[in-house]
Amino acid sequence: MARKNAKAPHPQVAVGLEAGPFHERIAALNSQYGWMDWMGFASPSVLDNVEFEYFAIRNQSTLFDISPMCKYAIEGADAEAVVNRLVTRDIRKLKPGRVAYVIWCDEDGNVIDDGTVFRLAEDRFRLCCQEPQLAWLEDVAWGFDATIRDVSREMAALALQGPTSAALLRALAVKEMEQLKPFDFAAVRIGRKVVELSRTGFTGDLGYELWMKPQDAVAVWDDLVGAGGQQGLRVIGYQAVEMARIEAGFLLPKTDFLSSRTALRTDRPSTPFELGLERMIAFDKPHFNGRRALLRLAGSTPRRRLVQMEVGKDKPAANALVYHRKKKEVGMVTSALWSPTCKQNIAYAWLDAPYGETESGDLWVEIYLQKEIRWQRRMERCRIAEKPFFVHQRRSATPPGDY
Amino acid sequence: MKRGERVIVIGAGHNGLIAAGLLAKRGLKPLVLEARGHVGGMMGDPDFRLSTMPFAVWPQVLRALGIDVAFEPMTTLVPTPQGVVGISTEQVVGAEDGQAAAYRALMSRLERQASALSGLLLKPPPNLASSGFGDLLGLAGTGLKLRGLGKTELRDLLRIVLSNIHDLIEDEIGDGPLAAALAVDATLGSAMGPRSPGTVLTLLLRMARNRGMRVMPKGGIDILTGKLENAVMACGGEIRTNAPVERILVEGDRVTGVQLAGGEIVPSAAVLSSAAPATTLLDLLGPQHLDAEFVRRCRKTASTGMVARIDFDLKDAPRFSGGTAPSGKDRIVIAESAAAVEAAFNAAKYGELPKQPVMEAHYDDRNRRLSVSAQFIPCSLKGGWKEESRRALQRLVERELARVFPGFGSLAAAARLMTAQDMAAAYRVPGGHWHHGELRIDQLLMLRPFDGAAHYAMPVEGLYLCGAGAHPGGDISGAPGFNGAQALLAGRRR
Numbered sequence: 001m002a003r004k005n006a007k008a009p010h011p012q013v014a015v016g017l018e019a020g021p022f023h024e025r026i027a028a029l030n031s032q033y034g035w036m037d038w039m040g041f042a043s044p045s046v047l048d049n050v051e052f053e054y055f056a057i058r059n060q061s062t063l064f065d066i067s068p069m070c071k072y073a074i075e076g077a078d079a080e081a082v083v084n085r086l087v088t089r090d091i092r093k094l095k096p097g098r099v100a101y102v103i104w105c106d107e108d109g110n111v112i113d114d115g116t117v118f119r120l121a122e123d124r125f126r127l128c129c130q131e132p133q134l135a136w137l138e139d140v141a142w143g144f145d146a147t148i149r150d151v152s153r154e155m156a157a158l159a160l161q162g163p164t165s166a167a168l169l170r171a172l173a174v175k176e177m178e179q180l181k182p183f184d185f186a187a188v189r190i191g192r193k194v195v196e197l198s199r200t201g202f203t204g205d206l207g208y209e210l211w212m213k214p215q216d217a218v219a220v221w222d223d224l225v226g227a228g229g230q231q232g233l234r235v236i237g238y239q240a241v242e243m244a245r246i247e248a249g250f251l252l253p254k255t256d257f258l259s260s261r262t263a264l265r266t267d268r269p270s271t272p273f274e275l276g277l278e279r280m281i282a283f284d285k286p287h288f289n290g291r292r293a294l295l296r297l298a299g300s301t302p303r304r305r306l307v308q309m310e311v312g313k314d315k316p317a318a319n320a321l322v323y324h325r326k327k328k329e330v331g332m333v334t335s336a337l338w339s340p341t342c343k344q345n346i347a348y349a350w351l352d353a354p355y356g357e358t359e360s361g362d363l364w365v366e367i368y369l370q371k372e373i374r375w376q377r378r379m380e381r382c383r384i385a386e387k388p389f390f391v392h393q394r395r396s397a398t399p400p401g402d403y
Numbered sequence: 404m405k406r407g408e409r410v411i412v413i414g415a416g417h418n419g420l421i422a423a424g425l426l427a428k429r430g431l432k433p434l435v436l437e438a439r440g441h442v443g444g445m446m447g448d449p450d451f452r453l454s455t456m457p458f459a460v461w462p463q464v465l466r467a468l469g470i471d472v473a474f475e476p477m478t479t480l481v482p483t484p485q486g487v488v489g490i491s492t493e494q495v496v497g498a499e500d501g502q503a504a505a506y507r508a509l510m511s512r513l514e515r516q517a518s519a520l521s522g523l524l525l526k527p528p529p530n531l532a533s534s535g536f537g538d539l540l541g542l543a544g545t546g547l548k549l550r551g552l553g554k555t556e557l558r559d560l561l562r563i564v565l566s567n568i569h570d571l572i573e574d575e576i577g578d579g580p581l582a583a584a585l586a587v588d589a590t591l592g593s594a595m596g597p598r599s600p601g602t603v604l605t606l607l608l609r610m611a612r613n614r615g616m617r618v619m620p621k622g623g624i625d626i627l628t629g630k631l632e633n634a635v636m637a638c639g640g641e642i643r644t645n646a647p648v649e650r651i652l653v654e655g656d657r658v659t660g661v662q663l664a665g666g667e668i669v670p671s672a673a674v675l676s677s678a679a680p681a682t683t684l685l686d687l688l689g690p691q692h693l694d695a696e697f698v699r700r701c702r703k704t705a706s707t708g709m710v711a712r713i714d715f716d717l718k719d720a721p722r723f724s725g726g727t728a729p730s731g732k733d734r735i736v737i738a739e740s741a742a743a744v745e746a747a748f749n750a751a752k753y754g755e756l757p758k759q760p761v762m763e764a765h766y767d768d769r770n771r772r773l774s775v776s777a778q779f780i781p782c783s784l785k786g787g788w789k790e791e792s793r794r795a796l797q798r799l800v801e802r803e804l805a806r807v808f809p810g811f812g813s814l815a816a817a818a819r820l821m822t823a824q825d826m827a828a829a830y831r832v833p834g835g836h837w838h839h840g841e842l843r844i845d846q847l848l849m850l851r852p853f854d855g856a857a858h859y860a861m862p863v864e865g866l867y868l869c870g871a872g873a874h875p876g877g878d879i880s881g882a883p884g885f886n887g888a889q890a891l892l893a894g895r896r897r
């Protein structure tokens with residue numbers, strides 16, 4: 001049968017993927033035709049060259065379309081109580097105009113997802129996260145005077161990240177930006193459009209996220225790209241973002257941990273203690289989901305721990321197993337990267353207790369290398385690192401520097 | 404808990420009274436708070452008793468309370484066009500010979516199987532998640548009892564236990580009045596018809612004590628209620644009627660007391676609630692103290708009441724076509740066959756009034772009152788309960804009664820009606836359900852009232868369930884009240 005649609009609207013994109021609000025602009029730049037599926041949207045994996053894109057994050061400024069993120073409006077007289085019941089942190093301390101990084105747990109104390117909460121007003125919040133949560137949020141809000149709305153498609157969003165991102169906004173006369181501290185947000189004007197600008201991101205560096213109506217998306221894009229030449233603004237794809245994420249120490253669901261809502265095997269979900277996020281639990285606030293289970297867990301040794309590791313030499317330890325004294329298998333790597341900026345070979349790994357807790361010496365990863373169709377096995381020493389590999393002081397300097 | 408400490412018991416139904424009596428005997432100071440103006444719960448209202456013909460309270464429970472009630476077994480009468488069939492502990496009269504013999508054979512087999520299961524009921528349900536030693540011992544005990552059945556009967560039990568009563572009847576005795584009585588016993592109070600899976604199990608659970616026979620306390624039901632009430636007071640307990648609890652108070656994840664509808668705050672270190680689980684957890688405690696999954700399971704618990712009650716004040720005793728009148732020791736079951744019971748359920752399932760409701764009735768000759776429980780009258784009737792539909796129901800019941808008691812129309816002086824919806828409001832039970840929540844295979848044992856809430860102790864420390872919604876379920880039995888009190892005394896935590 002002849003195809004009816006002789007002229008497909010987005011010829012580059014695989015069947016079944018949807019064009020997002022910035023699609024026309026990104027498609028025009030996507031010389032690699034590299035697309036991936038992000039929540040059903042066509043999201044660029046790499047536009048021309050991943051190294052250029054990565055170095056633009058670290059040295060210039062970059063635009064990445066984050067519209068496919070799941071976004072939920074939680075509103076009403078009990079909105080604060082609902083959000084506080086959802087997440088492990090004490091959200092009563094979050095003031096309007098502020099953003100918080102949060103995690104939330106099921107009744108067994110296993111992490112469901114992480115994300116960011118924006119407090120728009122006393123009684124209005126927005127939750128941004130990777131995985132759909134509508135059914136869960138409705139369960140959490142049952143019996144409370146609050147409404148949950150999926151606003152994922154009512155908002156387009158861009159990540160503007162990199163050392164020159166503030167300079168770019170300055171060039172666009174976005175004055176409110178000067179006072180924004182990390183995790184602040186405010187309504188600003190870009191050209192003739194009003195957007196919400198938050199000082200948030202996933203690169204460990206200076207950066208912003210812009211939230212707008214989908215119908216304003218292209219105009220805002222054009223203004224940013226039009227002004228960005230001086231700052232070396234570059235549109236980037238997911239692969240470069242992923243490199244920066246690993247350097248900056250952010251966890252990725254489905255890669256570093258599995259949501260307890262999707263895990264089938266009972267030992268697959270992870271607790272905040274295992275993820276090293278126990279500092280995010282406010283036991284002293286009113287009841288929140290999983291609190292009783294978390295209290296019990298707080299008194300016992302975690303089964304395993306997600307750690308950051310520095311690996312020897314330069315070959316990324318992707319998918320590697322971790323050994324103690326080169327013999328005993330004690331864990332596995334989830335994310336790995338040769339960090340061009342830190343000049344370090346870095347990885348995240350799960351280590352079974354007591355490794356990563358009381359036993360942290362003599363750890364090795366088993367790296368497989370292919371050299372002209374021959375596989376070679378190499379045992380490489382690794383050691384646990386305490387801090388994220390890349391956090392620049394630019395990230396928090398206010399007013400932000402002009403680079 | 405320390406001697407002399409106050410414990411609040413919500414609800415003065417028989418389970419609340421039994422729990423309070425046991426706590427008082429152990430030196431605690433129970434305060435029973437009852438919303439209604441009378442004690443006894445569903446069997447307590449002398450003006451309009453919902454529960455008219457109690458099943459027996461477990462003898463162990465009465466013994467633990469130190470009270471003595473003489474129960475007289477009742478005879479079940481099933482009127483048919485050919486005459487009245489009578490079923491008592493000793494004999495079956497008026498039925499076709501072949502069917503009566505098959506019925507007796509089936510009943511004695513079921514009685515043995517039921518008594519093998521009885522060990523599961525007067526103690527907390529087995530805990531499969533964290534099988535402690537006690538739980539294992541309990542299970543092992545039941546296992547031993549089951550082995551005592553012998554290979555053939557055990558195999559038979561496993562074959563039928565999840566099946567439906569209709570198939571069993573069809574295989575073993577054939578349809579007719581005896582089959583109808585069995586079908587009613589297996590489904591009474593439930594939103595299940597004889598063909599619904601698991602109805603053999605619900606029958607067996609009823610038969611686990613006193614062979615599932617109804618009993619009448621010598622001197623009437625109020626004697627039983629009165630003795631339960633005295634057991635509380637005699638040991639220093641207190642009972643307040645017209646005292647509806649509005650909120651269970653919590654501080655630092657511990658119960659601290661309750662607040663009454665008038666605003667009065669009554670502090671206490673523990674609260675046992677015989678109100679329905681959803682009422683206790685969602686209305687009185689509140690979802691803010693509970694995890695979302697727990698709340699969801701509680702909300703989604705099936706609790707669709709399908710029994711309406713209608714009382715007739717009569718000018719004279721009603722008489723069967725043969726001319727005899729039922730006595731106060733008779734229970735009248737009005738259902739032609741198991742198939743008719745299923746047909747009535749079919750209508751109710753779709754929110755309609757059945758063409759021919761299934762009924763059980765009791766004639767109180769002292770007060771000349773005929774009390775009828777009409778089964779398969781849906782709580783949420785299609786189009787809602789209105790004056791018109793209430794009248795239609797009453798006419799339907801009167802028409803059926805006139806078939807059984809010729810000339811009934813001219814006997815009735817006055818009638819009062821409560822639908823399951825009225826009971827829901829009056830007794831604060833979701834759906835007005837007989838068992839405070841459907842008693843079926845996925846809401847039994849460690850899944851009663853729902854997964855994660857089965858061991859009486861609730862997630863907030865100091866809060867316990869002790870009513871029909873908890874294991875092993877409703878009917879007048881006293882088991883949930885007994886088990887709930889034991890859980891508190893043992894300091895069980897979730």
Ligand SMILES: Cc1cc2nc3c(=O)[nH]c(=O)nc-3n(C[C@H](O)[C@H](O)[C@H](O)COP(=O)(O)OP(=O)(O)OC[C@H]3O[C@@H](n4cnc5c(N)ncnc54)[C@H](O)[C@@H]3O)c2cc1C
Nearest residue numbers: 414416417418438444445454456458648678871877878879
């Ligand atoms: C129509 C009908 C007929 C029945 N017939 C029989 C029968 O013939 N034989 C039989 O064995 N069983 C029968 N049953 C079932 C039996 O009555 C119940 O299973 C039994 O009464 C349950 O006892 P309980 O003590 O757990 O609860 P209930 O008897 O329901 O008592 C609970 C008490 O708690 C009170 N309460 C609820 N909320 C609050 C609050 N917030 N504050 C204070 N008090 C509160 C209620 O007012 C009620 O008095 C019948 C049930 C129905 C509906």
